[in-house]
Amino acid sequence: MTITQRKLNLNVGINTTGYLGHAWPYRTGTRHDINDPAYYRRLTELAHKGLFDAVFFSDHPALMTDPEGRPFHTIDPLILCTALAAQVPDIGFVATMSSTYNSPYNLARRTQSTDIVSGGRLIINIVSSFNPNVAANFGSEPLPQRHERYAKASEFLDVAKKLWASWDPAREGDVPEGRFWDATSAHTIDHDGTYFTVKGPLNVPVGPQGHPVIAQAGASEGGIDLAARHGEIIYCNILSRPAGRAFGEKVRDRARAFGRDPASIRIVPGLVAIVGETRAEALRKHELFSGAGSEDGLIARFIRENGIDPAGFDPDAILDAERFIPDPNRLLAVGMGLGLLDLLTHEKLTARQVVRRSEGHHRLVIGTPDEVADQIIDLWADGTVDGYTLQPPRAPDDIEEFVAKVVPILQDRGVYRTRYEESTIRERYGLPFPEGTTRPADRPALSRLA
Amino acid sequence: MTITQRKLNLNVGINTTGYLGHAWPYRTGTRHDINDPAYYRRLTELAHKGLFDAVFFSDHPALMTDPEGRPFHTIDPLILCTALAAQVPDIGFVATMSSTYNSPYNLARRTQSTDIVSGGRLIINIVSSFNPNVAANFGSEPLPQRHERYAKASEFLDVAKKLWASWDPAREGDVPEGRFWDATSAHTIDHDGTYFTVKGPLNVPVGPQGHPVIAQAGASEGGIDLAARHGEIIYCNILSRPAGRAFGEKVRDRARAFGRDPASIRIVPGLVAIVGETRAEALRKHELFSGAGSEDGLIARFIRENGIDPAGFDPDAILDAERFIPDPNRLLAVGMGLGLLDLLTHEKLTARQVVRRSEGHHRLVIGTPDEVADQIIDLWADGTVDGYTLQPPRAPDDIEEFVAKVVPILQDRGVYRTRYEESTIRERYGLPFPEGTTRPADRPALSRLA
Numbered sequence: 001m002t003i004t005q006r007k008l009n010l011n012v013g014i015n016t017t018g019y020l021g022h023a024w025p026y027r028t029g030t031r032h033d034i035n036d037p038a039y040y041r042r043l044t045e046l047a048h049k050g051l052f053d054a055v056f057f058s059d060h061p062a063l064m065t066d067p068e069g070r071p072f073h074t075i076d077p078l079i080l081c082t083a084l085a086a087q088v089p090d091i092g093f094v095a096t097m098s099s100t101y102n103s104p105y106n107l108a109r110r111t112q113s114t115d116i117v118s119g120g121r122l123i124i125n126i127v128s129s130f131n132p133n134v135a136a137n138f139g140s141e142p143l144p145q146r147h148e149r150y151a152k153a154s155e156f157l158d159v160a161k162k163l164w165a166s167w168d169p170a171r172e173g174d175v176p177e178g179r180f181w182d183a184t185s186a187h188t189i190d191h192d193g194t195y196f197t198v199k200g201p202l203n204v205p206v207g208p209q210g211h212p213v214i215a216q217a218g219a220s221e222g223g224i225d226l227a228a229r230h231g232e233i234i235y236c237n238i239l240s241r242p243a244g245r246a247f248g249e250k251v252r253d254r255a256r257a258f259g260r261d262p263a264s265i266r267i268v269p270g271l272v273a274i275v276g277e278t279r280a281e282a283l284r285k286h287e288l289f290s291g292a293g294s295e296d297g298l299i300a301r302f303i304r305e306n307g308i309d310p311a312g313f314d315p316d317a318i319l320d321a322e323r324f325i326p327d328p329n330r331l332l333a334v335g336m337g338l339g340l341l342d343l344l345t346h347e348k349l350t351a352r353q354v355v356r357r358s359e360g361h362h363r364l365v366i367g368t369p370d371e372v373a374d375q376i377i378d379l380w381a382d383g384t385v386d387g388y389t390l391q392p393p394r395a396p397d398d399i400e401e402f403v404a405k406v407v408p409i410l411q412d413r414g415v416y417r418t419r420y421e422e423s424t425i426r427e428r429y430g431l432p433f434p435e436g437t438t439r440p441a442d443r444p445a446l447s448r449l450a
Numbered sequence: 451m452t453i454t455q456r457k458l459n460l461n462v463g464i465n466t467t468g469y470l471g472h473a474w475p476y477r478t479g480t481r482h483d484i485n486d487p488a489y490y491r492r493l494t495e496l497a498h499k500g501l502f503d504a505v506f507f508s509d510h511p512a513l514m515t516d517p518e519g520r521p522f523h524t525i526d527p528l529i530l531c532t533a534l535a536a537q538v539p540d541i542g543f544v545a546t547m548s549s550t551y552n553s554p555y556n557l558a559r560r561t562q563s564t565d566i567v568s569g570g571r572l573i574i575n576i577v578s579s580f581n582p583n584v585a586a587n588f589g590s591e592p593l594p595q596r597h598e599r600y601a602k603a604s605e606f607l608d609v610a611k612k613l614w615a616s617w618d619p620a621r622e623g624d625v626p627e628g629r630f631w632d633a634t635s636a637h638t639i640d641h642d643g644t645y646f647t648v649k650g651p652l653n654v655p656v657g658p659q660g661h662p663v664i665a666q667a668g669a670s671e672g673g674i675d676l677a678a679r680h681g682e683i684i685y686c687n688i689l690s691r692p693a694g695r696a697f698g699e700k701v702r703d704r705a706r707a708f709g710r711d712p713a714s715i716r717i718v719p720g721l722v723a724i725v726g727e728t729r730a731e732a733l734r735k736h737e738l739f740s741g742a743g744s745e746d747g748l749i750a751r752f753i754r755e756n757g758i759d760p761a762g763f764d765p766d767a768i769l770d771a772e773r774f775i776p777d778p779n780r781l782l783a784v785g786m787g788l789g790l791l792d793l794l795t796h797e798k799l800t801a802r803q804v805v806r807r808s809e810g811h812h813r814l815v816i817g818t819p820d821e822v823a824d825q826i827i828d829l830w831a832d833g834t835v836d837g838y839t840l841q842p843p844r845a846p847d848d849i850e851e852f853v854a855k856v857v858p859i860l861q862d863r864g865v866y867r868t869r870y871e872e873s874t875i876r877e878r879y880g881l882p883f884p885e886g887t888t889r890p891a892d893r894p895a896l897s898r899l900a
Contacts (some may be wrong), residue, residue, distance in 0.1 A: 017630070024630050031631055032619070035655050037567040061555060063617060063636055063653035070630035074653050076563035079532050083567040086536035101553060105511060105587040113526035117487040117533040136649035137555040167513060169482070180467070180474050180520035181481055186513055199586035203513035203524050205485050 008380050008415045009268055009387030009429060011094060012399060013056045014043040016072050019272065019360055019391035022291025024070055027394035035074050037083060043396055044088045050403035051417050053428055054092030054123055056235075056389055057081065061098060062133040078114055085118035092121045092425035094215055094233075100129040100149065101138045104159040104196055111212045112164055112204040120208030120424030123233060125215040128153040150222030152195045157214065157230045159196050161434070162189040164211035166201035170438035209426040210434035219247070219339075228254035231265060232431050235389055237361050238269040243342030244384040264432050270362035271388035273372050275401055282366045283356070289393040290359055298355040315351040319344055339363075362391055369405040376406075377415055458830050458865045459718055459837030459879060461544060462849060463506045464493040466522050469722065469810055469841035472741025474520055477844035485524050487533060493846055494538045500853035501867050503878055504542030504573055506685075506839055507531065511548060512583040528564055535568035542571045542875035544665055544683075550579040550599065551588045554609040554646055561662045562614055562654040570658030570874030573683060575665040578603040600672030602645045607664065607680045609646050611884070612639040614661035616651035620888035659876040660884035669697070669789075678704035681715060682881050685839055687811050688719040693792030694834040714882050720812035721838035723822050725851055732816045733806070739843040740809055748805040765801040769794055789813075812841055819855040826856075827865055 016034040017024040033039040047055050057077035064071055081093035095114070097107060115122040128149035129135070135143050144152065167186035175182050189200035216231030217223070227234050228251050238244040244267075252262035274289065276282030283295075292298040299315045302308075306324065321344035339361055343349070349357070358364050365375040379385045392398035410416035422428040433439050466484040467474040483489040497505050507527035514521055531543035545564070547557060565572040578599035579585070585593050594602065617636035625632050639650035666681030667673070677684050678701055688694035694717075702712035724739065726732030733745075742748040749765045752758075756774065771794035789811055793799070799807070808814050815825040829835045842848035860866035872878040883889050 025628075031625075035566065035619070061559065061653065063651050065633045065636055065651070067629060067631075067633035071653065074655070075566060076560045076654070078529070079560055079563040079567060082529050082532040083536045083564075086533045101556060103551060103588055106551060109511065110526045110529055113529035114533075116485065116525060117529060133649075136647075138553055139647050169485070175481075178475075179517060181517075183515045183517035186515055197586075197589050199583075201513050201515070203511065203521060204526070205524070 005414075007417055008376070008410060009266060010050075010052050010416070011054045011056045011092075011268060011387075011389040012047050012050070012052045012402075013058065013270075013389060013391045014040065014047065014395055014399070015058055016074065016395070017070055018393050018395040018398060020289050020291075020393040021069050021072070023289035023393040026285075026288060027397050029396070031070075034071055037075070037080070040075070040080055040084060041087055043399060044084045044091060046396055046399050046403060048088050048091045050399070050407050051420060052091060052390075053387070054094050054121075054425060055081075055084070056094040056125070057096055058125075059096035059098075059127075060131065060134065061101065061129070062131070062137055078110060081122065082114045082117060085114070085121055090121075090420040090423075092123055092213075092428070093118065094123040094125050096125040096127055098129045098134075099126050099153040099156040100144075101134070104156050105163065105198055105200075105202070107156075108160040108163040108202055109204050111160075112202065112207050115207040115209055115212045116204065120426065122209070122212040123215050123425055124212045125217065125235065126153060126157060126230075127217065146220065146222060150218075150220075150226050154226055154229055155193050155195050157226075159189070159191050159193070159198050161211060161230075162191055163198070163200055163202040165206060165434065165436045167204070168206045168437050170206070170442070206437040208440050209424050210437045210439070213425050213429065213431060224251055224254060227251050227265075228260070229258050233429065234265060234267045234269075236267065236269045237339035237358070237363070238267075238379070238385060239339045239343040239358050239363050240346050241379055241382075241384050242346035243339070244269070244379055246342070246346075248384065261432070266386040266429050266431070268387045268389050269385055270360075270391050271376070272359040272362050272364045272391050272393060273376070273402060273406065274359075274364070274366045274393065274398070275369050275372050275405055276366075277368065279367045279371060282368070286356070286359065286364070286366055295352070295355070299351050302351050302355050313351070318348045318350060319354065321345045359393075360391060363388075369409055372406050373409040373413065376410065377413065380415065455864075457867055458826070458860060459716060460500075460502050460866070461504045461506045461542075461718060461837075461839040462497050462500070462502045462852075463508065463720075463839060463841045464490065464497065464845055464849070465508055466524065466845070467520055468843050468845040468848060470739050470741075470843040471519050471522070473739035473843040476735075476738060477847050479846070481520075484521055487525070487530070490525070490530055490534060491537055493849060494534045494541060496846055496849050496853060498538050498541045500849070500857050501870060502541060502840075503837070504544050504571075504875060505531075505534070506544040506575075507546055508575075509546035509548075509577075510581065510584065511551065511579070512581070512587055528560060531572065532564045532567060535564070535571055540571075540870040540873075542573055542663075542878070543568065544573040544575050546575040546577055548579045548584075549576050549603040549606040550594075551584070554606050555613065555648055555650075555652070557606075558610040558613040558652055559654050561610075562652065562657050565657040565659055565662045566654065570876065572659070572662040573665050573875055574662045575667060575685065576603060576607060576680075577667065596670065596672060600668075600670075600676050604676055604679055605643050605645050607676075609639070609641050609643070609648050611661060611680075612641055613648070613650055613652040615656060615884065615886045617654070618656045618887050620656070620892070656887040658890050659874050660887040660889070663875050663879065663881060674701055674704060677701050677715075678710070679708050683879065684715060684717045684719075686717065686719045687789035687808070687813070688717075688829070688835060689789045689793040689808050689813050690796050691829055691832075691834050692796035693789070694719070694829055696792070696796075698834065711882070716836040716879050716881070718837045718839050719835055720810075720841050721826070722809040722812050722814045722841050722843060723826070723852060723856065724809075724814070724816045724843065724848070725819050725822050725855055726816075727818065729817045729821060732818070735843075736806070736809065736814070736816055745802070745805070749801050752801050752805050763801070768798045768800060769804065771795045809843075810841060819859055822856050823859040823863065826860070827863065830865065 060073045077095040081095045171185040172182040186201040191198045215233040216227040217235040324341045510523045527545040531545045621635040622632040636651040641648045665683040666677040667685040705712045774791045
């Protein structure tokens with residue numbers, strides 16, 4: 001706890017038509033919105049009106065060509081965030097990018113550049129790609145094993161951190177007469193590791209946040225290791241209080257083991273919120289937006305997705321947690337399956353109950369605006385989570401609704417900001433400034449040349 | 451010639467303190483300008499006031515740490531251009547990027563993204579990196595040979611062009627009831643070449659220009675091949691009319707041999723313009739901005755840089771062209787050395803004359819604003835060049851001076867625009883729309899969903 005009262009952190013995902021693949025028929029807009037920069041500007045302005053910490057772009061560098069689905073990742077997130085940051089003040093930007101298909105030097109340079117041009121508003125969500133559809137766009141080599149992917153991602157971030165700190169103009173001494181600068185303010189990093197050999201220095205200096213805030217998702221053991229080593233904002237799926245507490249302890253314990261202060265980690269899991277005038281209306285919206293159409297449809301989908309024999313299945317019988325241990329070698333992100341297992345390990349639930357507890361692998365909160373606010377505050381109040389990354393089923397509609405109906409309640413209860421205060425995301429999240437670099441406020445006054 | 455009168459094209463380079471490494475002591479500003487996005491915005495607004503076609507960022511992904519020099523490439527060009535395009539209307543952006551250290555999929559996606567968010571104002575200057583300082587930031591592998599670099603760059607652009615055209619929403623037929631889109635509007639490219647294996651499609655659709663305009667620099671045989679195959683805007687160093695005519699014919703002949711319409715190529719070489727109230731004042735500014743200090747200093751530099759024995763050297767004797775054939779294996783770009791050779795091949799000049807004909811390897815024009823305008827129009831009027839890429843010795847000062855003093859003369863003479871008309875750079879340069887994609891104006895009206 002700092003002197004200022006602890007506040008709820010909220011990010012909001014704004015990919016294409018919204019988070020849920022089947023909700024688009026119920027949204028406002030045209031299909032061309034998904035590639036229209038003006039649309040993303042409207043969504044970001046809406047998020048700014050709602051005083052969100054940041055808008056969040058997930059990513060996948062391949063076109064999803066399912067004729068029954070819709071493209072979910074189009075305009076490059078970092079490019080889009082850079083343009084939006086020039087148009088919309090205050091709000092932060094989470095840009096997802098792959099450590100598998102970028103070089104550390106280019107990625108460190110680009111992200112530090114966006115952090116500088118946005119005035120310290122960039123969060124980077126580093127993912128290690130594992131999808132064959134993505135791999136096919138980047139050559140013919142086989143995908144690395146999961147373990148190696150995470151080891152490589154961790155070294156990737158080690159290199160990026162060295163690069164981000166490699167040129168700090170605040171280190172300049174007196175610049176001799178006739179010289180433009182003190183070149184000793186930049187030093188090589190001479191990294192020679194298992195996966196990368198990078199000399200440096202970076203040709204972009206330390207930014208307003210030292211370096212961009214690092215977000216990390218992934219709940220497999222390798223993912224938790226990476227989060228504990230490098231993650232500052234953890235995006236994950238937490239479906240219940242006990243599961244959330246266990247996850248938070250695991251990440252923080254491991255961070256401590258790596259010599260990190262666990263207070264330098266914020267946990268902001270995904271959240272699907274569906275509000276209605278009544279709880280019944282919200283339940284009906286859930287049935288529609290999920291594509292299942294009805295409660296029976298939700299249960300049928302649950303049976304299908306979990307490979308359950310429908311014959312004689314009782315949706316009102318308590319489920320056996322052990323039945324839901326995900327295959328660690330499956331193609332989907334491991335973390336996505338662990339949420340359900342964690343939920344059933346800690347609570348005795350039926351299929352009818354479970355289908356209303358998560359959607360799109362994230363915690364689902366359904367009800368009136370007051371009920372939704374209650375549920376959001378519930379896991380935040382005791383520190384199980386630091387906030388949420390809202391994943392609106394439909395964009396713009398469910399962002400509009402949340403901003404108009406839920407945000408004022410959160411403000412009335414005193415848990416959510418009523419205006420933007422801090423200028424950088426790092427300050428807004430109360431995260432420590434990276435070691436080895438100089439805060440902008442502590443940098444020497446600029447000397448005038450000529 | 452089109453129906454509209456042919457106009458002079460002008461770009462302007464705006465890297466850090468200006469083009470000439472020794473001119474910074476005479477510029478207005480602080481050393482911190484070089485990493486300040488507000489500074490680049492001011493320069494871009496100034497270029498916009500001067501109605502330039504585009505601002506041009508050269509690049510080099512390594513920090514130049516010469517304590518006697520100044521950093522010349524800092525904030526990532528594509529990131530900076532993306533932010534500036536969101537802040538300054540009309541003007542185009544040339545972003546330099548390496549085909550050696552980027553994957554075609556990522557580069558095609560990022561650049562198409564910037565083209566979309568800027569409304570069709572991106573020009574990409576693709577370079578194949580060859581500097582060991584750059585290579586050291588990207589691993590430990592030896593640099594490829596020059597020939598292989600160009601072959602790889604050419605295939606890189608082949609792949610990028612296929613990707614840029616791979617998803618064209620204009621190809622959508624009637625979208626069946628209950629579906630978001632017609633997925634057949636996107637197709638794989640299944641590229642399997644010498645250097646790249648890329649499946650596609652790109653997850654960014656055809657942009658406002660079809661694809662970004664492609665700039666190309668490089669005057670070696672490999673560079674000219676690449677320009678003839680892919681270049682739409684050619685950046686080069688042309689020091690005289692005969693050299694320029696020979697270069698233009700060579701590029702256009704080779705383009706024809708590759709089956710391209712040579713009218714789809716614009717030649718806009720670099721130009722260093724130094725204006726004064728009198729020619730004498732401009733000559734003195736040249737001596738200062740070059741760092742040579744005097745005419746004798748310019749001649750001494752010429753002797754040194756060309757490895758001439760100073761003993762008995764007569765600066766007023768006609769130079770022998772053959773003495774200036776560059777070593778094709780040297781580290782510097784071959785094209786940079788060819789300019790001088792071409793100049794001396796076509797004109798009989800002394801060292802005293804030559805040092806006033808080029809600066810920073812580009813054509814140098816010195817004099818009063820009228821004299822500078824005359825020299826600019828001279829090579830443009832008969833089609834030797836289509837325009838110039840101004841490389842101001844000092845930024846912002848020499849851009850301000852050019853905009854205030856030379857632009858009005860060019861306008862008075864009727865060779866330069868008096869307002870922006872076309873919205874995309876492709877239209878402004880009169881370049882053809884890429885085949886296989888649909889112009890925005892020809893795309894079907896958008897149908898409203900839901």
